[in-house]
Amino acid sequence: MARIVFIGVGDVELTRRVASALMLTPSLRGELEIVLHDDDPGRLATTERLVRALDAEARADAKIRSVFDRRQALKGAGFVVAHLDVGGFEATLRDFEIPHRYGLRQTIGDTIGIGGVFRGLRTIPVLVELAAQMAEECPDAWLLSCSDPMAMTGWAVHEATGFERFAGLCHSVCDTHAYLADLVGRDEDEVSFLSAGLNHQSFVLRFEAGGRSLYPELDAVLDADPQLKRHVRAELYRTFGYFPTQSSEHAAEYVPWIMRHPDETARLGVPVEEYLRRVGKSLHLYEETRRALSAGHPLLIRWQHQEPAAAAILAMLTGEEKEIHVNVANRGLIGNLPEGSCVEVPADVGAGGVRPRAVGDLPVQLAALNRTFLNVVELTVRAALDGERSHVYHAAMLDPNTAATLPLPAIERLCDELIEAHGDLLPPAVRA
Numbered sequence: 001m002a003r004i005v006f007i008g009v010g011d012v013e014l015t016r017r018v019a020s021a022l023m024l025t026p027s028l029r030g031e032l033e034i035v036l037h038d039d040d041p042g043r044l045a046t047t048e049r050l051v052r053a054l055d056a057e058a059r060a061d062a063k064i065r066s067v068f069d070r071r072q073a074l075k076g077a078g079f080v081v082a083h084l085d086v087g088g089f090e091a092t093l094r095d096f097e098i099p100h101r102y103g104l105r106q107t108i109g110d111t112i113g114i115g116g117v118f119r120g121l122r123t124i125p126v127l128v129e130l131a132a133q134m135a136e137e138c139p140d141a142w143l144l145s146c147s148d149p150m151a152m153t154g155w156a157v158h159e160a161t162g163f164e165r166f167a168g169l170c171h172s173v174c175d176t177h178a179y180l181a182d183l184v185g186r187d188e189d190e191v192s193f194l195s196a197g198l199n200h201q202s203f204v205l206r207f208e209a210g211g212r213s214l215y216p217e218l219d220a221v222l223d224a225d226p227q228l229k230r231h232v233r234a235e236l237y238r239t240f241g242y243f244p245t246q247s248s249e250h251a252a253e254y255v256p257w258i259m260r261h262p263d264e265t266a267r268l269g270v271p272v273e274e275y276l277r278r279v280g281k282s283l284h285l286y287e288e289t290r291r292a293l294s295a296g297h298p299l300l301i302r303w304q305h306q307e308p309a310a311a312a313i314l315a316m317l318t319g320e321e322k323e324i325h326v327n328v329a330n331r332g333l334i335g336n337l338p339e340g341s342c343v344e345v346p347a348d349v350g351a352g353g354v355r356p357r358a359v360g361d362l363p364v365q366l367a368a369l370n371r372t373f374l375n376v377v378e379l380t381v382r383a384a385l386d387g388e389r390s391h392v393y394h395a396a397m398l399d400p401n402t403a404a405t406l407p408l409p410a411i412e413r414l415c416d417e418l419i420e421a422h423g424d425l426l427p428p429a430v431r432a
Contacts, residue, residue: 001063002317003033005077005141007070007130008084009047010038011282012289014146014309018081019051020301021310023060027318032062037073044068046286049293057300070130074137079316081309082130084147086122087425089279094421095119096273102414104405105259107249108275110148111200112376114402115275117395118418120152120377122425124384127153131163142316142354144169144309150199150327151377152384154342158329160385167354168327168342169308170199176245178305180207183228184217194346196334196359198370198377199327200250202344203242205362218243232258232268240365249274254373256404312349321350333358336367341374372400387429392419 004022009015015036022032034051038044048066055062067073074080085092095115096106109115127147134143143166147153150168157166173195181188186209194206207214222229229238232248236255244251252258252270259265265272292299306314308324315322323346330343333356337343347356362370379395382388396402396411406414419431 001031001033002028002313003035003076003078004313005035005037005073005080006047007037007073007080007082008147009036010040010043010085010088010286011083012043012047012050012286013282014083014307015047016050016054016289016299017301017307018310018313019054020058021306022313023054023058023062024300024302025314025318028060030061032060034062034064035073035077036064036066037068037070041068043286046290046293050289050299053293054300057298071133071137074133074141077134077138077141079313080130080134080138080141080143081313082127082143082145082147084123084126086119086126087422089283091122091422091425092119092275092279094418096276098417098421099414100273102406102410104402104414105265105272106275106401107253107259107270107272108278109253110275111151111250111254112149112373112399113253114396114399114414114418116149116152117376117380117392117399118422118426120149120380121384121392121427121430122422123147123149123153124156124381125427128156128160128385131157131161131166135161135163139165141165142167142312144312145327146170146309149377149380151342151374152380154199154327154329155340155377156381156385158342159340159381165353166328167312167347168199168344169312169324170327170344171305171308172200172247173202173245173325173344174305174308176204176243180204180214180218180243183221184214186214194359195245195325196345197245197343197362197366198337198373199342199344200246201254201370201373202245202325203240203362203366204245205242205359207243230268232270235268240369242363242366253401255369256400259401260405312354315349316351316353319351321348323347324349324354326354326356328354328356334367335361336364337362337370338374338378341377383430384427387427387432389419389430389432392430
């Protein structure tokens with residue numbers, strides 16, 4: 001049987017999407033073993049009920065169990081789907097409320113920015129420990145991480161553990177491809193794409209049909225709709241020449257020119273503190289799922305763009321090759337980004353596993369933007385792995401939005417307050 005282990009099941013919608021795709025695959029009927037692990041007994045019980053309901057609805061005849069001991073859960077795994085939210089809603093709230101008092105505005109706060117730095121400091125030790133345990137308990141399994149901040153956690157896992165069967169998976173690239181094809185009135189299958197860069201800051205390098213660039217058609221669509229042009233993504237496309245793969249809400253806080261200026265956030269429609277609203281919706285969805293389970297409502301997702309984690313598992317199990325964008329160690333994949341950093345590139349995924357494709361050099365302006373992003377990533381990784389509190393300050397001081405908003409003494413005070421507030425969720429040496 002194919003044993004798929006879910007580590008961290010608080011995002012019931014992610015688990016629902018992945019499990020639905022697996023259970024609706026006819027060749028896997030009677031061949032799936034789903035193992036669930038979470039530190040929260042209530043979430044674990046709810047998710048087990050959900051997965052059992054999906055199994056009954058799909059008639060997949062899967063073997064399903066919950067395991068509280070993580071090492072026991074990992075034994076014999078073929079795939080581990082990890083979605084970690086260390087500290088949960090309370091930690092996220094601190095990441096927003098404390099910077100807000102200093103006048104630092106954020107939108108999502110999960111990638112770079114002050115929120116991304118502290119999410120990284122909380123998440124890196126847990127994901128590194130998970131990879132190290134996998135090296136002992138299931139060394140041939142694939143660790144498929146859906147955990148933000150992906151560029152930080154992926155870099156840290158590769159460096160700290162050497163565990164090679166790791167891929168970070170995010171839906172932003174495939175969602176952007178579908179969005180662009182729709183904007184120019186094309187079926188996605190007839191469009192040729194090449195996208196690469198960093199997770200949440202990749203760019204569409206090739207956007208073609210019949211050997212001809214579709215960027216002029218996109219320009220015409222944007223010119224005809226002033227509202228479409230009033231988005232951060234369109235602004236970055238106009239400035240740098242290639243369309244970014246991440247939403248405007250994310251992209252706004254990776255650069256120094258927007259979040260500190262209320263007139264710019266208004267002009268570009270940037271929703272400040274958007275992530276807190278999303279967390280609220282997620283908590284509401286969790287309760288809705290519990291009510292739906294109690295009422296016996298159908299929950300199987302039958303029509304969807306496959307969640308990348310599900311697409312990767314299915315490609316490897318069935319041998320039906322797919323192109324999937326993955327976040328992996330840069331081993332000559334992007335020539336003008338640092339070796340060993342975690343980059344986002346297309347990969348051929350099938351029975352032979354995950355085989356990332358080399359992209360070559362990015363356009364110089366995109367590589368420069370990515371390297372600014374990677375300054376924050378690398379310093380956060382160094383703070384977490386080396387236990388250097390000073391690098392927490394350095395990461396925040398070199399972050400574009402934080403540096404554009406606050407002077408150095410305020411950044412240091414803000415970091416001290418966040419370190420104190422997060423306490424035991426952070427590496428001990430960082431707290432010292």
